[in-house]
Amino acid sequence: MRVFVREPTLGLTAFVLIGLMALFIIYPQVQVVTVPGVGGYERFFRSGPNWIRATQNSLWVMTFSTTTAVLLGFVYAYAMVYSRMPWKPFFRLIAILPLLSPSFVVAASYILLFGPRGLVTYYVFGVSPNILGFYGLWGVQTIAFFPIAYQLIADVMSRADPRLEQAARNLGAGPWQVFWTVTLPLARPGLVAAILLVAIYVVEDFGNPALIAGQFTVLPTLAYGLIIGFGDFAGAAVVSTILLGLALSMYLVRMRLEGRHGYVTISGRGSSIPRPPVPALVTWVCFGICLVLAGLIVLVYGVLVLSAFVEAYPFNFQPTLKHFVYVSTRFNSLRNSLVYALTAAAICSMFAVLLAYLVQRKPWRGRGLVDFVAIMPAAVPGLFSGIGYATAFNQRWFDWVDRGALITISMIFWNIPVGYRASLAALQQIDRSIDEAATSMGAGSLRSFRDVLLPLLRGALTTGFITTFVRAITTLSVVIFLFTPSTTVATITIFQLVNDFNWGGATAFTVSVITMAILVLTVVWWIAGRHVRLDEVAGG
Amino acid sequence: MPLGIHDGHGAGAAQTRIRTEKDSPKGDVFIGGSSEFHDPLGTEGILTPYASPNAAAVDAAYKDPAGNWTGWYLGIFGLIVNKDRWATEMGNVAKPATWDDLLDTAYAGKLDMPSPVTTGGGYIFVANQVFRFGGDEERAMQYMTQLHANIGQYVGGSPQAIELVSQGQFLMGPNWGHDILTAANNGATVEFIAPAQTAFEIGAVSIIKDGPNTEGGKAFVDWALSKDAAALNIKLSNRLSVYPDVPPAPGAPTLDQVTLVPYDRVWATTHKDRLIKMWQAAVGM
Numbered sequence: 100m101r102v103f104v105r106e107p108t109l110g111l112t113a114f115v116l117i118g119l120m121a122l123f124i125i126y127p128q129v130q131v132v133t134v135p136g137v138g139g140y141e142r143f144f145r146s147g148p149n150w151i152r153a154t155q156n157s158l159w160v161m162t163f164s165t166t167t168a169v170l171l172g173f174v175y176a177y178a179m180v181y182s183r184m185p186w187k188p189f190f191r192l193i194a195i196l197p198l199l200s201p202s203f204v205v206a207a208s209y210i211l212l213f214g215p216r217g218l219v220t221y222y223v224f225g226v227s228p229n230i231l232g233f234y235g236l237w238g239v240q241t242i243a244f245f246p247i248a249y250q251l252i253a254d255v256m257s258r259a260d261p262r263l264e265q266a267a268r269n270l271g272a273g274p275w276q277v278f279w280t281v282t283l284p285l286a287r288p289g290l291v292a293a294i295l296l297v298a299i300y301v302v303e304d305f306g307n308p309a310l311i312a313g314q315f316t317v318l319p320t321l322a323y324g325l326i327i328g329f330g331d332f333a334g335a336a337v338v339s340t341i342l343l344g345l346a347l348s349m350y351l352v353r354m355r356l357e358g359r360h361g362y363v364t365i366s367g368r369g370s371s372i373p374r375p376p377v378p379a380l381v382t383w384v385c386f387g388i389c390l391v392l393a394g395l396i397v398l399v400y401g402v403l404v405l406s407a408f409v410e411a412y413p414f415n416f417q418p419t420l421k422h423f424v425y426v427s428t429r430f431n432s433l434r435n436s437l438v439y440a441l442t443a444a445a446i447c448s449m450f451a452v453l454l455a456y457l458v459q460r461k462p463w464r465g466r467g468l469v470d471f472v473a474i475m476p477a478a479v480p481g482l483f484s485g486i487g488y489a490t491a492f493n494q495r496w497f498d499w500v501d502r503g504a505l506i507t508i509s510m511i512f513w514n515i516p517v518g519y520r521a522s523l524a525a526l527q528q529i530d531r532s533i534d535e536a537a538t539s540m541g542a543g544s545l546r547s548f549r550d551v552l553l554p555l556l557r558g559a560l561t562t563g564f565i566t567t568f569v570r571a572i573t574t575l576s577v578v579i580f581l582f583t584p585s586t587t588v589a590t591i592t593i594f595q596l597v598n599d600f601n602w603g604g605a606t607a608f609t610v611s612v613i614t615m616a617i618l619v620l621t622v623v624w625w626i627a628g629r630h631v632r633l634d635e636v637a638g639g
Numbered sequence: 640m641p642l643g644i645h646d647g648h649g650a651g652a653a654q655t656r657i658r659t660e661k662d663s664p665k666g667d668v669f670i671g672g673s674s675e676f677h678d679p680l681g682t683e684g685i686l687t688p689y690a691s692p693n694a695a696a697v698d699a700a701y702k703d704p705a706g707n708w709t710g711w712y713l714g715i716f717g718l719i720v721n722k723d724r725w726a727t728e729m730g731n732v733a734k735p736a737t738w739d740d741l742l743d744t745a746y747a748g749k750l751d752m753p754s755p756v757t758t759g760g761g762y763i764f765v766a767n768q769v770f771r772f773g774g775d776e777e778r779a780m781q782y783m784t785q786l787h788a789n790i791g792q793y794v795g796g797s798p799q800a801i802e803l804v805s806q807g808q809f810l811m812g813p814n815w816g817h818d819i820l821t822a823a824n825n826g827a828t829v830e831f832i833a834p835a836q837t838a839f840e841i842g843a844v845s846i847i848k849d850g851p852n853t854e855g856g857k858a859f860v861d862w863a864l865s866k867d868a869a870a871l872n873i874k875l876s877n878r879l880s881v882y883p884d885v886p887p888a889p890g891a892p893t894l895d896q897v898t899l900v901p902y903d904r905v906w907a908t909t910h911k912d913r914l915i916k917m918w919q920a921a922v923g924m
Contacts, residue, residue: 149919215791216724216807229748231792310799313792314924320795327651328756329912330658330679413806414826495663502665580656583665598798600821 102461102544109544113457116450120472123512127487128479132340134490135333143337153321154341157302160233160317164240165298171241171392172248172293173286178385179249180256181282181377185386193393194246196400199616201573201590202243202306204609207597208402209239209311211413218413219398231313239307242395244300248293255289256282261374268375277375295353299346303480305576318342319482319576332490339483346478354474406606422607429592433611436589439503440571441619443510448563450511451518452556456548459526460534477516481576484513489580503586506578510571518563525559526552561627565620572616650676650759657847661685664847667856670863673759673840674708678908680845681707687848689857693864701841701881710841711863712878715816715897716763717833719804728810735811737835738771742782746789749810753797755915756924759840760797764813765918766907767838770900776914780921787922805829815840817877820891824877833897841904842878 103110135143143150175194178184197205212219213235215227230238263285267277305319312320322338325331406412410419426433454473458466476484488509492500500508529552537547553560575590582591589612596605650672657669657680669677669686680686681703688706701710718741720734735741741750755761768779791809794800801818803809805827819831844863846856862868869880877888887893918924 147920149924210803210808211806214803214806214808229791309795313794316924324754324756326655328915330655332659411826414828489659493660493663493665498663579652580659598796600798600802600818600825602802 102463106544109457109461112453112545113461113463116454116457117469119450120469120512123508124472124476124515127484127491128343128475130491131336131483131487132343134336139333140337143334146334149316149321150338150341153316153318153338156233156315157317157342157345160236160240160308160315161298161302163237164244164301165294167237167241168245168297168301169248169252169290169293171245171388172250172297173252173290174385174388175245175249175392176253176256176286176289177282178382178389179253181374182382182385183376184382184389186389190389190393193396194249196396196613197243197246198569199573199613200400200403200609201575201593201612202239202304203310203575203597204403204593204605205243205399206239206307206310207602207605208399209235211402212398213238218402231311232315233312235311235313236308236315236317239311240301240304242392242399243304243307244297245392247300248297251293251296252286252289255292256286259285261372264375265372274375274378274381291356292353295349295356298349299478302345302349303342303482305480305482318345319480322482322486326486332486335486339480339486342480343478343483346480347475350474350478403606403609406602407610409603411603412606422603423611425601425604426607426611429608431585432587432589432592433608433615435503435586436572436612437615437619439507439510439588440568443507443514443571444564444568446507447511447514447567448518448560451515451563452522452553452560453548454515455519455522455526455559456552459523460531461544473519474516476513479513481513481574484509485577485580488577501586502581502583506581506586506588509577509581510567510574513574513577514563514567514570517566518559521559521562522556525556529555557627561623565623568619568623569616572612651757654680657685658683664850666847667850667852668844668859669847670711670844670859671842673714673763674703674710674843674904675759675762675840675908675911677708677843677845678703681705685848687846687853689846689860691857691861691864693861697864697881703843708843708845709860709864710881711844711869712842712872712876712880713894714840714842714878715833715892715894716760716767716813716838716840717816717819717831717892717897718811719801719814719819719822719829720811720832721804721807721809722828722830724807724810734832735834736832738768738782738813738837740834741789741813742785744788746810748789748791750786750789751792751794751800751803751809751812752790753800753814754793754795755918757795758797760813760815761793762911762915763838763840763907765914766911767836767900767902769914770838770902770907771836776917780917783918784921793924801829816892817879817888820877820888823890831892833892835898836900837897838900838902839894841881 103113175190179187179190210231211217213228213230214220215229220226220228228234259282264277264281267281272280303319305323308315308317308320309323316324318338318341322335322342325334325338402412407422408418408420409415410417410421451473454469458470458473488505492505497505534547534551537551538544542550573590575594578588578591579594582588589608593605593608593612596608653669653672654676657664657666660666669680677686686707690706691709694702694709697709701713703709718735725734729745752764753761755765765779765783768782769776772778772782792803794803797814798818800812801814801822804812805822816831816833819829823829823831844860846853846860850856866882866885869882869885872878873880873885873888873891877891879887879891879893
């Protein structure tokens, strides 16, 4: 604590940051966990088979979706990093699309393509599968989440030193042997991270199961049904607590595994030596698999874009711009989305970098706890966060805060972990002597942070900014209990349009959101002037 | 002062919002959704009774005796059938004329319906069966269990269930008559059938207690209960007005053209949670 006595401004900064985290991370979660009371938990757990079935279903779909998403993500990453297949820029671009759009619209598009009377299933192959249920959910989540696995694994793979593989080849190992004994072990940290992160996303996914899982109830849809059908907030809180327990334990496993394997031979800088060539057959198999995956994504988004530009898909294919004229009449929800997401992204990324600085650079008691609280939101399901904020802040004492600001705040604190962890990692790579030089020349800690470290942390800032922006603009579950008529956002409007039979309007809105997100990402990419990492990005 | 309006985009969601905000309401008016969603809020003291001057012309059967809500439209529950699929798969077989006709094993997995847990329509359908069997809950649950074998999907929202039948993903399903008509007008090859002994909803409007702009809310309710608003609602949504002298939308069935079940709305509202849980246990959901 002495550091803070010596530098009161630094102490004040730490005090404010910790106070805000206590109010906006811990308090709402404590609200949710304690709402039912001990008796409430007991009553609920005795109440019947519904929650047991939903927990089983959640674990079941988590196992299947995570396995396929990570497997495909691995193949995609391997193909992009190792193979010499053509069309790589196209594949890179396509894999970003699933991260940029609200998942429930995509689920609707799946039904149009692969439902009992889907364009592909029935009209092309003549089969009539009932995909609504476990199988549909499995398929949709695989496509929705494999890009996250791909980004994480590709990032680790591309940083692995090619000299190791070259050396193995020179010593006489065949391509197969190199793959099993060198490439795969080197990709292991990426695989571990991908498995556990995708598992969290799958288990807390609300949009896809709500639209496509039907009677296959999972924990988030059970919680939603309890609230909507019975007004049973206590029951929903218990379900959310189960969900939080699951997500949190996976997150802790990931932290442990990553910590233990932190010494894995990754140099952090690329080597100029080329990777040993993979056999032509492997390259073409990779190309084939990527083509199928990319083709699926193009189909799904193709249906969306087509629907946005015709009269009434699938009954009337007359081209029209009327849905976009409609979007312009409800422009305020698009504008709100943009304003809230940009504000949240700017504040969240700065907050995360400053917090990481305090935790990583300054010795003070209690920073271990602060570190834990900062990564905790990564394990909080969006629905849990939404219910927590609604219970904690829909109160008289909080009325002086504008609802739009409340939505922004919820987006800020739900997204702290990514920027925070990126900043921690970046700070570990910056030698302490650099900022110590500044302080010994007489600069205060905050000045040395601002003038010396911050410019070096641009990568971490960018990662935090982009992740927060994308997740904020695509989330439904966090805002569904917080919006008001004047602070409605695009995802809410899309949800309502789907409910109003306005499929054309809903898809035009979705296309607008995606376009907006791509424009913002392009601008950020251009300003940051560096490779933008998109791992860990996904809507909740 | 802007007016906060909670509309019927998922009446359950709006009801939930109003409940969580009861210490500091952000809305003034709750409009849309069956009276079943308004009534409990009135009992809980979250609504303000308001007798709009325009409500005088509304039939007493469509108003809350305590004055918490007023009906402003009616919606008939019925059956949506995809005509194309029926023609190719069923040919000249007669279409269902009663709810019991839906139990035919030829329809296994070909029906969808709104979920009784998350939608008002799904619940009204369950309650409809109880009243159809003269209050015999056991028989109603037996019917729902048998029907379960034919249901391919319980959909989270009533409109999505219609959308899926319109696309031909399902052959038919119980749903709201006015929404079925809207889908047909949008170009879907679907038709509305009103099976014997069906039910109808009263779409209600109410004022939230201690909202930011209660006077504005009252003015809005006055407007919603005007004949102009009734005509506009019919034009936009194909529902029926509570006023007999406001003509229905072209093709929309009226209450005297269908046979109705004796639907006890007070009973259905009071026993909602218990009946839904009974249904969940019966079908294993």
